[in-house]
Amino acid sequence: MKHLFLSILLFTSAISMAFTDPVGKISGSVIxxxxxxxxxxxxxxxxxxxxxxxxxxxxxxxGTFLIENVKAGDYVFKVQFIGYKTFSKEIQISRNSTNIEIGQIKLEPNIAMLDETVVIAERTTIEQRVDRKVINIGKDLMTTGSSASEIMVNIPSVNVDQDGNISLRGNSNVRILVDGKPTNMDPAQLLKQIPSTSIKSIELITNPSAKYNPEGMSGIINIVLHKNANQGFNGNLNTGVTFGENTRFNGTLDMNYRKGKFNIYTNLGTNVGPRENGGTLGLPEQNIEQVFSVANERTSYLYKVGVDFYLDKKNTMSFYTNQGRFSGGPDGFISVTDFDNPSMDLTQLLDINMDNRNSAYNFLYDHDFEKAGHDIQFELDYNDFEEEENTSIDFRDTELDFIPYKDFVLQNRQNFTGNIDYINPLSDVSKLEMGAEVRLLDTDNDYETTNPDFFDSDYQYNRDIYSFYTTFGQTFEKWSYQLGARLEKFNVDAIYNGNLVYEDDYFTLYPSGFISYTPGEKNSYQLSYSRRVDRPGFGQVNPIREVASPRLTVAGNPELRPQFTNSIELNYTRKLGKKGSLTSGVFYRRTQDEINQVFTTEENDPGSIFLTYDNFDSNDSYGAEFSANYKFTDWWSTNTGLELYGQTLKGVAGNEFIEIDNKAYTFRTNHNLKATEALTFSLFGFYRSKSQDLQLDIKPMYFMNLGARYSFLEDNKATLSLNFNDVFDTQEFRVEDGRPFEQTGRFKGETQTVYLGFSYRFGGGKNKALKRKSRDNDESGGGGVF
Incomplete structure (x- = not known):
């Protein structure tokens, strides 16, 4: 009986092995x-x-590659690279041939393409990866406006308010990175400074793994700038002019020279010109109306210079610096009319001049071991931000005893990051990653004023974070998973006028997990979980009072605690062959110790509001997203998306605790119509439903853009573009039913514009340069009002 049982077991195992589809791998190198x-x-x-x-x-x-978990069957194997002829070969994975070694593939230069460099696609494409959604910016989006802020309106899951503040999936707690690195600038200001023509792609990382820093309730937006890294000397020139109530100019120049073991590259960009903003805000219960008109002057320069040194096939060193300069600020007036008591009327004149410098320096050493994919990186990053802000406030048309005054603010932030990252593919189906990081931030804010109601002050905010992470993942025939955890030690202290007003020191664990299921070539599912944190931003903890308007004063709360979020999401992708793809997803977030706004009325002036911040109990957010990237015909394609959001908001308005159940949706659609090989038209439509925040009910917003692009010269090296934004002049921000008292308002920016752009690429080249890991930062953009 024992031998019979063993015989049956062995026979069953043999039958099982005979009927199990073999899985193979393909390896080789490209030179x-x-x-x-x-x-x-x-x-x-x-x-x-x-x-x-x-x-x-x-x-x-x-140049090496390894593709694993390929099912049995007949395939066409291809290798492609710009400037080379395509290599193609038929291969077969079978039970007798599961390990295909292609060997050394020698790509032949394509003489007809040697003049081509980094070619920008005609239309924007959306790529769904395991941990992020990548929007590869095409000429259709590059020509929509002069800055990154204007491009963001077109990006799925992203919303931009009237002040340029960014939200992801309906939540403003989002991290903005540039080339995977944090900056010390205010995110809204940063996006207005980056020329649209400098952007290569935008990455939306809504549920990052433990490998990434855990800051950002709703995730990370990483803006990837162009980096030309081809052989020889080559580059791209992009320039544009925006015509509206004012004229604005933007331009970028990308150049690089690569020969042998050296690659030197640079990216120069500028954005110049004012932007008008105006509107009204009424207080029906007090019979008061506020009217404002502001011109935001802006002159900004952004340049990046870097060098890669390829020591040998296994070792690479790289250095680059990003330098940004900005000058400008708002200049205008705010007029308050009290219809019941004209003696309270006043007009406030404001003139704010800001000059800032943002400098980033990065060094990277990369070592590849003998085994493919076995890698270690060591990286140092230093960022220094300095800003001088001079504000002049004057009053007209009033019987009140307000006196003119000036504010002087000097702000300095220094951020140092050092990290080491190690990757080891333990086998054909498993991979281990681990790393350590240190982040040191020092912030100093010096405030001087001639306002007799306020006093000079100095605020210092220092934060140290030490972390270690590890992830482990495996891939099977149809399933894959990744588990990870990040341990952080956090230390912070805040000093106000020489006195320690807040300090904290704690350890926190941030787990993450991903499970993917791919039943076939066309369908894939992914379930992910992560724990994240939002630490208060500098503006939310800075106790120095700021007079935002005659009826609004703002100050931070240095005793704010971090808010922690548990996030889970499920995504589905359906490939439609060469036609495109459909993606959908649902998510849920639970936040503890939520940071939110507190609106209270001033004791000596019930018609004025004081804004600060505090921690509240839990907050639930949920939503669903649907998007289609589809090519109807050879001449008509679309990117269309629908986003549904819901969240519970808790805070204080009018000295009373309130709870708001906010539900909203956003629909956007972008169509490209190819008239000829050289001429393409585009249409973009946007609709955002009504929504609520703690202070206001926000009415729907909608608009439409039209565009055209024409390519010419040999190999379409030059492109002329024309875009008409907000065709029907409907893009405006309207509010009603405010808290702590009723408010109605209409805010209108300079949205109806015509953008004329020109781009030209020159030189020739092939090989691309070194990639870097994306980094995160912990500084929220919250705080302040305008």
Whole structure:
């Protein structure tokens, strides 16, 4: 009986193995046929015999590649890279041939393409990766406006308010990174300074793994700037002019020179010109109306210079610096009319001049081990931000005894980051990652005023974070998973006028998990979880009072505690062959110790409001997203999305605790119509439903943009673009039913504009340069009002 049982067991196992589909892997390396040098980041494509994409990857820094978990079958193997002829070969994965070694692939330069450099796609594409959504910016979005802030309106899941503040999935607690690195600038101001033509792609990371810093309730938005890194000397010139109530100019120049082991590159950008903002705010119960008109002057410069040094096939060193300069600020008036008591009327004149400098320096050392994918990186990053803000306030048309005054603010933030990251593919189906990081932030805010109701003050905010993370993942035939955890030690102290007003010191664990299921080539599912934190931003903890308007005073709360969020989301992607793809997802977030606004009335003036911040109990947020990237015909394609959000808001208004159940949705659709090979038209439509925050009920907003692009010269090296934004002049911010007392308002920016752009690419090249890991930061953009 024992032998019979063993025989049956062995026979059953043999039958099971015989009927189990084998899984194979494909490996090799890519080099330049003439130079005999590795080609990093070449595109490796595996198609079925009908031409449908099965899987793909890019070659590593040393030109090697390894594709695992390929099902049995016949495939077409392709290798592509700009400036080279495509390599193609038919391969077969079978039970007798599961390990396909392609060997060394020598790509032949394509003489007809040697003049091409970094080619910008005609239309924007959306790529759904395991941990993020990547929006590759095409010429259709690059020509919508002069700055990153104007491009953001077109990005799925992202909303921009009348002041340029960004929210992701209906939540403003989002981290903004540039090239994977934090900056010390206010996010709204940063986005207005980055020229639209400098942006290569925008990454939305809504549920980051433990590998990433845990800040940001709703996730991370990473803006990737162009980095030309091809062989030889080449570059891109992009420039544009915006015509509206004012004229604005933006332009960028990307250049690089690469030869042998050196690559030197630079990106220069500028954004110049004023922008008008105006509106009214009424208080029906007090019979008061406020009217304001402000021109925001802006002159900004952004440049990036870097060098990569390829020591050998296994070792690379890289250094770059980002430098930003800005000068300008709002200049205008706020007029208050009290219809019941004209003696309370006044007009406030304001003139704010800001000059800031933002400097970032980065060093990276990368070492590849013998095994493909086995890698270690060491990185240092230093960021220094300085800003001088001079404000002049004067009063006219009033019987009140207000006197003119001036405010002088000097702000300095220094942020140092050092980290080490290690990746080890333990086997064909498993991978281990681990790393450590230190982040040191020192902030000093010096305030001087001639206002007799306030006094000079100094506020220092210092924060140290030490962290360690590890993740482990495995991939099977249809399933894959990744588990991770990040341990952080956090220390902070706040000093106000020489006195310690707040300090905290604690350890926190941030777990994360991902599960993916791919039943076939066309369908994929992903379930993810992460724990995240939002630490108070500088403006939310800065106790120095700011007079935002004659009826509103703002100050931070230095005793604010961090808010912690548990986030879970489920995503589904359906590939439609060469036509495009459909994506959908649902998410839920529970936040503890939520940071929110507190609106109270002033004791000596019930018609005036004091705004600060405090911690409240839990907050629930949830939502669903649907998007389609589809090509109807050879001449008509679309990116269309619908986003539904809901959240519970808790705070104080009018000295009373309130709870708001906010529900809203956003619909946006972008269509590209190709008239000829050289001429393309575009149409963009946007609608955002009514919504609520603690202070106001916000009415719906909608608008439409039209655009055209024409490419010319040899190989379409030059492009002329024309865009008509807000065709029907409907893009405005309207509010009603305010708290702590009723308010009605209409705010209108300079939205109806015509943008004329020109781009030209020159030079020739092929190989791309070193990639870096995206970094996060913990400083919220919250605080303040305008």
């Amino acid at each position: 330049d046929q003439e130079l005999n040098e590795p080609i990093p980041y070449a595109t490796i494509i595996i198609n079925d015999m009908e031409g449908n994409l099965v899987t793909g990857i890019t070659s590593g820094d040393d």
